[in-house]
Amino acid sequence: MAGPWKNRLILAAATGFGLGLSPKAPGTFGTLAALPLIWGTAFLPPAVSRFLLICFILAAVFVADQAEKILGQKDPGAIVIDEMAGYWVAMCLVPVTGITLGVGFVAFRCFDIFKSPPVRYFEKKFSGGAGVVLDDIMAGVLAALVVKCVYLFGAY
Secondary structure, eight states, X not given: OHHHHHHHHHHHHHTTTTGGXXXXXXXXXXXXXXXXXXXXXXXXXXXXHHHXXXXXXXXXXXXXXXXXXXXXXXXXXXXXXXXXXXXXXHTTTSOOXXXXXXXXXXXXXXXXXXXXXXXXXXXXXXXXXXXXXXXHHHHHHHHHHHHHHHHHTTOO
């Protein structure tokens, strides 16, 4: 009996509680599932927020790996826990405001969709849960640098 419940829980987490099941742009909708995580940790001390982010990334690797096995597919679009982790990474260097969330969202989605180097390297180099998640983490790192530059230089 525990198997079906475990699988449902893993798939719920992997799909961003269903947002990744969107027939169009599941990654974009799935990215939005990170908003409660980002807002929920925005007011914590930075060390605590970053610790929770690292824990989430490690959990995302496990969940994505298990979800791939359950679904029998390599990196299916419905798995969006990687987008959630990547967007959270994109927001970890700046205060959370409507503007930084918007800039971070656009920057992250661009790096994730277009897979510019070194994002593509991580997508091709790793497999399983790590392969699903690490390219999005790198897209998040690049997006974080963009958001930080925009924030520092007051381009908004």
